[in-house]
Amino acid sequence: MEQARSTITKIFNGEPHSYTRFNLTQNMEGDSSQVEMKLSSDVDEEAGGNGVGDHLNHNSARKPYVTQRIGRTPKNLCFLVVTTLLIFVIGYLVGYLMHRKRDLPPRPDVSVPRSDQVVLHETGAAPLMDWEDVKKLLAEKLTATKFEPVFSDFSSVNHQAGSPGDEDLANKVINRFKEYGMDTWTDEHFVKVQDPPISGSNRVLFKNRKEERPKGFLSYSANGTVTGTVLYAHYGQENDFMLLQSRNINMTGRVVLVRAGRISFAEKVANAAKLNASAVLIYADPTDYSIGDSTQLFGHVHMGSGDPYTPGFPSFNHTQFPPVRSSGLPNILAQTITAAMALNIVRELGGQTAPTEWKTYHKLGDDSDTITVEVNNVLTEKKINNVFGVIKGFVDADRYVVIGAQRDAWGPGFAASTVGTGVLVELARSISEMVKNDGFKPRRTIVFASWSAGEYGSIGATEWLEGYLSSLSMKAFSYINLDGVVTGRSGFKVAGSPLLHSLILSTLKEVNPQEDLLEPMKLDNPSYPFMAFSGIPSVSFGFSSDSDYRYFGTVLDTREALNTVTSNQVPQLAVTSAQFAGHIALRLVHDHLLRLDLGKYEKTLLFQVAQINGKVKAIQRVKAQQLPKALTVHWLMSAYGSYSRASRALASDIQNSDLDDIEKCRTINDRIMTVERNFLSPYVSPKDSPFRHILLGSGPHTITALSKHLDAMRADNPEADTDLFHNQFALLTWTIQGCANSLAGDIWSLDNEI
Known part of the structure; x- marks a missing residue:
């Protein structure tokens, strides 16, 4: 249309009358046609030039070219009108057809589906x-007879972290992964660990009479020599020390003697350090552990996980980081002694009789029970390797579940590491075969990990988490721990994130491992850093005895010892453990939507918030001056309400979702994955408080610490700080609200009531 108008304008406005050619190409009904228009005129060679500038001169006396040629007769004027109208109609039709062509859809092509063809949605499992x-296939591949040679192949007398034996096992694991057709890689770290003195020894001298030089040790103890009086403190738990405090016993400078068990070595030492003790001696009491009077104990006392000399960041290269120490390192001495050494001390203790709650005949010790403790451990740097194999998903390959087991041990470590490594390798083989040979196509990826330096406090696993925290928190949606999956046969214990509880219970029904028990996750659990440091829902489990496995942390953890406590059922129990881990992993990569239960955290939050509310009101009734006037629990309750509504809204979205819509499923899964991660407090540093989880972590930022602070205020404890409490209260509230906002999804879906 514009071209036609331009042509008319040129004719009537005296454009240069020269020979002009232009083509109008129109594809009509798929055919190509060409219209050629020629506008010809005689070029007037008047003295004024070729007339290009004259027609632009408004003062020109010349007549327009057309008027001159045609004249002003009626016949000519009629011809002019008809010609003009004809040109206008042609121009209009040309413009209309060109405009319509732009609006028409393209012609059917072999690469474009016909409108009557059914477009199939990719579900990622095909079909x-x-x-x-899936369960049947896994059960067929996991058999007791296949575990026997695996245990033999991965058994080792000496495979302490960073040793040649440890490296040899790493090579065996990665070769198995390659044999199964998996993609593999190695993650190398240089970590600082504390080992017993190479020359000389640690020393214990009681009443200046008999000197003992134990071979066992506790890594990350403070070094030095202290002399004090012995104080027997049962298991060294907080309530044990509270009973001693209730008797007005001064613990400053005392050397505390405690039994192994119930809590970790690190917690025992930390509890004693809080009360200004100078050293801690730990032994295996014969009533708890029938391992012989002379058996040495090994362990660590870092109140945390990972390399304590690179807290919060990875040990890739120490030269890149300033010299720092974890706040979880003790500042007092810690040493293990044999049962025989401990009993020699206990028999001679004087002072008060132990509390009746302890049900023991021991006395607590008095000023005459002097003892000297000397620790000379050596800090060394070791290279460790984590090795990995991966089975990639077919839809969301960048979302993965991690299955891991430690590879190192203080001695043979059959229950500590060999069984877990065997289960890891067998699961990798079985699932790889299901994918290659049986048509199973996981939607998401499975990563198999073999960690080193687990005995020093999950160092290998934690360093990996620290090294890739930013990417793992967005991609890893679960961790399954295989350490210690067989330490007995009387019961099956499981500890895991509340998000996994429903999946755990349904899996227990499928596998049916006799009696089962769901228990809280402890600080020394290898899964703990995944959950409390990285915000990755995690689970640990295993067959156990009525009491703790007696051979952990000793050189007696052999295949023969484990056979004794399991009645030679280790392979059969390993099969059931592998099935339990396999069912959880496969369910998480098989289903369109992740089976993580948001309702469990809603109930946990409700209980905790209600408890806080009750304590605040109790203080306000009796000691209102203890709390800031502006403090109200309303905002905390409102934050919980936001989380509850967001959780239920997501549950509704899940219920109404189209499982064939890949992007919709991915969006929902990503919202689910944010829950655990967003319970990590953003207001504390992972360097200073690595376990930032407000519900399951440790430190002043947790809701448990807030509750204890209220107890201290109510009891007029001098350590209670009103301003500090107000700050903790506000930050906790906003952490919960932030989790609710993230769970809600899109920014326009947020609950801004708070």
């Missing part, structure tokens, strides 16, 4: 395998 068939 999705029935869950019952």
Whole structure:
């Protein structure tokens, strides 16, 4: 249309009358046609030039070219009108057809589906395998007879972290992964660990009479020599020390003697350090551990995980980081002694009789029970390797579940590491075969990890988490721990994130491992850093005895010892453990939506918030001056309400979702994955408080610490700080609100009530 108008304008406005050619190409009904228009005129060679500038001169006396040629007769004027109208109609039609062509859809092509063809949605399983068939396939591949040679192949007398034996096992694991057709890689770290003195020894001298030089040791103890009086403190738990405090016993400078068990070595030492003790001696009491009077104990006392000399960041290269120490390192001496050494001390203790709650005949010790403790441990740097194999998913390959087991041990470590490594390798083989040979196509990825330096406090696993924290928190949606999966046969214990509780219970029904028990996750659990440091829902489990496995942390952890406590059922129990881990992993990579239960955290939060509310009101009734006037629990309750509504809204979205919509499923899964991660307090540094989880972590930022602070205020404890409490209260509230906002999804879906 514009071209036609331009042509008319040129004719009537005296454009240069020269020979002009232009083509109008129109594709009509798929055919190409060409219209050629020629506008010809005689070039007037008047003295004024070629007339290009004259027609732009408004003062020109010349007549327009057309008027001159045609004249002003009626016949000519009629011809002019008809010609003009004809040109206008042609121009209009040309413009209309060109405009319509732009609006028409393209012609059908072989690469474009016809409108009557059914467009199939990719579900990622092609087709999705029935869950019952998945379980059946796994059960067929996991057999006791296949575990026997694996245990033999991965048994080692000496495979302490960073040793040649440890490296040899790493090579065996990665070669197995390659044999199964998996992609593999190695993660190398240089970590600082504390070992017993190479020359000389640690020393214990009681009443200046008999000197003992134990071979066992506790890594990360403070070094030096102290002399004090012995104080027997049962298991060294907080309530044990509270009973001693209730008797007005001064613990400053005392050397505390405690029994192994119930809590970790690190917690025992930390509890004693809080009360200004100078050293801690730990032994295996014969009533708890029938391991012989002379058996040495090994362990660590870092109140945390990972390399304590690179807290919060990875040990890739120490030269890149300033010299720092973890706040979890003790500033007092810690040493293990044998049962025989301990009993020699206990028999001679004087002073008060132990509390009746302890049900023991021991006395607590008095000023005459002097003892000297000397620790000369050596800090060394070791290279450790974590090794990995991966089975990639077919839809969301960048979302993965991690299955891991430690590879190192203080001695043979059959229960501590060999069984877990065997289960790891067998699961890798079985699932790889399911994918290669049986048509199973996981939607998401499975990563198999073999960690080193687990005995020093999950160093290998934690360094990996620290090294890739930013990417793992967005991609890893669960961790399954295989350490210690067989330490007995009388019961099956499971500890895991509340998000996994429903999946755990349904899996227990499928596997049916006799009696089962769901218990809280402890600080020394290898899964703990995944959950409390990285915000990755985690689970640990295993067959156990009525009491703790007696051979952990000793050189007696052999295959023969484990056979004794399991009645030679280790392979059979390993099969059930592998099935439990496999069912959880496969369910998480098989289903369209992640089976993580948001309702569990809603109930946990409700209980904790209600408890805080009750304590605040109790203080306000009796000691209102203890709390700031502006303090109200309303905002905390409102934050919980936001989380509750966001959780239920997501549950509704899940219920109404189209499982064939890949992007919709991915969006929902990503919202689910944020929950655990967003319970990590953003207001504390992972360097100073690595376990930032406000519900399951440790430190002043947790809701448990807030509750204890209220108890201290109510009891007029001088350590209670009103301003500090107000600050902790506000930050906790906003952490919960932030989790609710993230769970809600899109920014326009946020609950801004708070």
